[in-house]
Amino acid sequence: MRRSRYFLPTLKETPAEAQIVSHRLMLRAGLVRQHAAGIYNWLPMGYRVLDNIKRIVEQEQDRTGAIEILMPTIQSAEFWKESGRYEDYGREMLRITDRHEREMLYGPTNEEAVTDIVRQTVKSYKDLPLNLYHIQWKFRDEVRPRFGVMRGREFLMKDGYSFDLDEEAGRRAYHKMFVSYLKTFQRLGLKAIPMRAETGPIGGNLSHEFLILAETGESQVFCHRSLLEKSIPEDVDYDADLEPVVADWTGVYAATDEMHDAAKEAELGDDLITARGIEVGHIFFFNTKYSAPMKAEVVGPDGATGPLYMGSYGIGVSRLVGAIIEASHDEAGIIWPESVAPFRVGLINLKVGDAATDNAAGDLYRRLQAAGVTVLYDDRDERAGVKFADMDLIGLPWQVIVGPKGVAAGQVEVKNRRTGEREEMPLAGVVARFA
Numbered sequence: 001m002r003r004s005r006y007f008l009p010t011l012k013e014t015p016a017e018a019q020i021v022s023h024r025l026m027l028r029a030g031l032v033r034q035h036a037a038g039i040y041n042w043l044p045m046g047y048r049v050l051d052n053i054k055r056i057v058e059q060e061q062d063r064t065g066a067i068e069i070l071m072p073t074i075q076s077a078e079f080w081k082e083s084g085r086y087e088d089y090g091r092e093m094l095r096i097t098d099r100h101e102r103e104m105l106y107g108p109t110n111e112e113a114v115t116d117i118v119r120q121t122v123k124s125y126k127d128l129p130l131n132l133y134h135i136q137w138k139f140r141d142e143v144r145p146r147f148g149v150m151r152g153r154e155f156l157m158k159d160g161y162s163f164d165l166d167e168e169a170g171r172r173a174y175h176k177m178f179v180s181y182l183k184t185f186q187r188l189g190l191k192a193i194p195m196r197a198e199t200g201p202i203g204g205n206l207s208h209e210f211l212i213l214a215e216t217g218e219s220q221v222f223c224h225r226s227l228l229e230k231s232i233p234e235d236v237d238y239d240a241d242l243e244p245v246v247a248d249w250t251g252v253y254a255a256t257d258e259m260h261d262a263a264k265e266a267e268l269g270d271d272l273i274t275a276r277g278i279e280v281g282h283i284f285f286f287n288t289k290y291s292a293p294m295k296a297e298v299v300g301p302d303g304a305t306g307p308l309y310m311g312s313y314g315i316g317v318s319r320l321v322g323a324i325i326e327a328s329h330d331e332a333g334i335i336w337p338e339s340v341a342p343f344r345v346g347l348i349n350l351k352v353g354d355a356a357t358d359n360a361a362g363d364l365y366r367r368l369q370a371a372g373v374t375v376l377y378d379d380r381d382e383r384a385g386v387k388f389a390d391m392d393l394i395g396l397p398w399q400v401i402v403g404p405k406g407v408a409a410g411q412v413e414v415k416n417r418r419t420g421e422r423e424e425m426p427l428a429g430v431v432a433r434f435a
């Protein structure tokens with residue numbers, strides 16, 4: 001993409017309404033613009049990041065055997081009356097009446113909707129296990145939308161739902177999701193810590209939240225220091241029993257405010273971390289809470305009919321854009337992890353109008369693209385200082401800087417945005433370096 005023809009409205013000034021760094025940077029780097037309170041337009045760069053996150057979430061879900069579908073944003077109140085949540089959900093639910101006076105709502109979550117699909121289609125234990133997920137916009141009429149996309153009213157969520165014959169199989173499904181969440185957040189460059197959590201309006205008794213530590217987090221969290229050093233191997237076998245992996249993580253102390261235990265914390269001494277956290281994911285196992293009232297039942301191998309055992313699994317896809325920035329930035333701007341960066345390389349032409357520099361930069365631009373490298377080419381007729389500041393602000397992982405002196409010597413400069421390291425390298429070697 002040529003910067004001169006792109007739609008990337010960056011801001012020099014810090015917008016006054018933004019209280020936290022990720023919100024400020026998202027506005028300044030031209031990722032989003034507010035439409036109304038808690039409702040955002042995604043501009044091209046922000047949309048690319050959102051899409052990259054979405055793709056990683058999909059890949060990691062698919063690996064577990066979960067299957068992607070797409071359910072509507074607008075739901076019928078009828079299903080929520082069946083589950084008993086229509087009244088309970090309260091004012092966070094945006095209720096809508098259509099022209100025929102039918103009660104509708106903008107979905108805040110999809111347990112009822114997906115249970116309705118499954119009860120219509122799944123009749124036998126032979127159709128199980130089943131895990132259906134979608135990535136769809138949600139609406140929750142938050143009392144205090146704030147921090148940009150971090151607490152929006154409209155936000156993008158991955159929500160998945162598992163269906164099993166009995167409690168034991170349901171727990172296996174929960175363990176798969178637990179592990180796949182660790183992998184997903186790891187690929188996004190985040191250290192997300194699973195913590196025992198309250199289940200809230202979703203219900204059930206087994207639940208973990210995944211939180212990343214950040215000063216601006218809205219949750220108070222407590223955990224053992226060692227959890228920050230833990231990681232999950234790349235090649236998880238989802239057919240294996242994952243209970244030991246889950247036990248290994250949950251055996252170490254970690255709890256949110258609502259669940260914490262002061263006595264256990266006192267025992268940890270210096271190993272205790274008390275911090276703020278951002279909730280980026282939340283998983284629940286709730287047995288037959290929805291399947292029983294909604295009559296989602298199957299015939300088991302013994303010929304007896306019984307309700308399905310269900311879990312639900314959410315990831316805050318749009319919140320993650322803000323959360324990744326909270327975890328990865330410096331005074332100059334955003335530092336995107338390679339896995340989600342809107343472009344991998346920012347190519348800077350230091351002297352637009354100088355034929356040799358234009359040729360060298362233009363040629364690199366074409367060759368990088370041909371090699372499948374995503375490039376944002378700053379071909380604007382601007383001062384070098386402006387271009388450097390802008391490139392640091394938008395946070396692409398690599399900068400390739402082409403100037404007249406370098407070109408004369410057949411050299412360019414390559415800068416790593418994260419470390420700040422700069423390296424001279426031959427023009428001829430650049431494509432091979434990134435391809």
Ligand code: ATP
Nearest residue numbers: 149150151152155157279280281282314315316319
């Ligand atoms: P919170 O505690 O932040 O209000 P929640 O516990 O109500 O979140 P869940 O019902 O667990 O949210 O939804 C799953 C995920 O969706 C959350 O872990 C979070 O990442 C994301 N999410 C929830 N509410 C919002 C919101 N208002 N804006 C952006 N993302 C959200």
Ligand code: MG
Nearest residue numbers: 092140142200
């Ligand atoms: Mg909430």
Ligand code: MG
Nearest residue numbers: 200209279282
């Ligand atoms: Mg919560």
Ligand code: MG
Nearest residue numbers: 209279281282
């Ligand atoms: Mg939650």
